[in-house]
Amino acid sequence: MSLAHNGVLFLDELPEFQPAVLDSLRQPLERGDVQVARAAAHIRYPARVQLVAAMNPCRCGHLGEPGLACARAPRCAAEYQARISGPLLDRIDLHVDVAAVRASDLALPPPAEGSAAVRARVAEARARQTERYRGTAVRTNAEADGALLEEVATPDAGGIQLLEQAAEAMRLSARAWVRTLRVARTLADLDGARSVSRRHVAEALSFRRRAPAN
Numbered sequence: 001m002s003l004a005h006n007g008v009l010f011l012d013e014l015p016e017f018q019p020a021v022l023d024s025l026r027q028p029l030e031r032g033d034v035q036v037a038r039a040a041a042h043i044r045y046p047a048r049v050q051l052v053a054a055m056n057p058c059r060c061g062h063l064g065e066p067g068l069a070c071a072r073a074p075r076c077a078a079e080y081q082a083r084i085s086g087p088l089l090d091r092i093d094l095h096v097d098v099a100a101v102r103a104s105d106l107a108l109p110p111p112a113e114g115s116a117a118v119r120a121r122v123a124e125a126r127a128r129q130t131e132r133y134r135g136t137a138v139r140t141n142a143e144a145d146g147a148l149l150e151e152v153a154t155p156d157a158g159g160i161q162l163l164e165q166a167a168e169a170m171r172l173s174a175r176a177w178v179r180t181l182r183v184a185r186t187l188a189d190l191d192g193a194r195s196v197s198r199r200h201v202a203e204a205l206s207f208r209r210r211a212p213a214n
């Protein structure tokens with residue numbers, strides 16, 4: 001598998017990949033590079049990618065649909081989703097459930113905000129980040145860390161309180177805490193807000209996958 005620098009890596013039917021192959025992505029997603037160690041040398045290859053992955057809830061794809069789910073539901077879904085390790089899921093910032101499109105949905109009017117408007121908002125948010133990190137090695141919120149992240153993404157008092165409560169209730173790891181702050185900062189940029197509020201933290205948390213119960 002070849003990972004291009006600053007590219008998009010799209011993996012369809014994510015659980016169908018071998019678990020060892022998926023776990024090999026953990027380092028590139030965390031560090032933005034791949035390191036190959038051999039007896040004579042260590043070689044580093046740039047591999048900062050945006051990972052986009054898609055999957056069905058179970059192998060048959062009909063979990064929760066009356067009359068269509070297989071006889072092994074919901075156990076089949078648990079087994080299927082368990083092929084993706086917790087550490088890899090922890091590195092995926094946005095988890096979005098997408099309902100199946102039905103024939104009646106095709107007759108609905110187009111969304112109020114079209115693709116062009118969304119693109120313009122994203123371009124404005126990226127411009128804000130470019131200005132924010134000018135003169136540093138950081139280009140986007142996704143790369144901010146440590147003291148710099150605290151400076152630009154620390155939420156208001158309500159946001160901090162919510163994040164602390166969620167960290168306990170959702171069993172967030174330290175990595176998830178940092179990634180939630182980055183997403184919240186980006187949501188604030190999309191709103192054109194100077195600071196991160198409780199609302200931005202709440203939306204960022206809504207995209208996190210809850211840790212499984214013991």
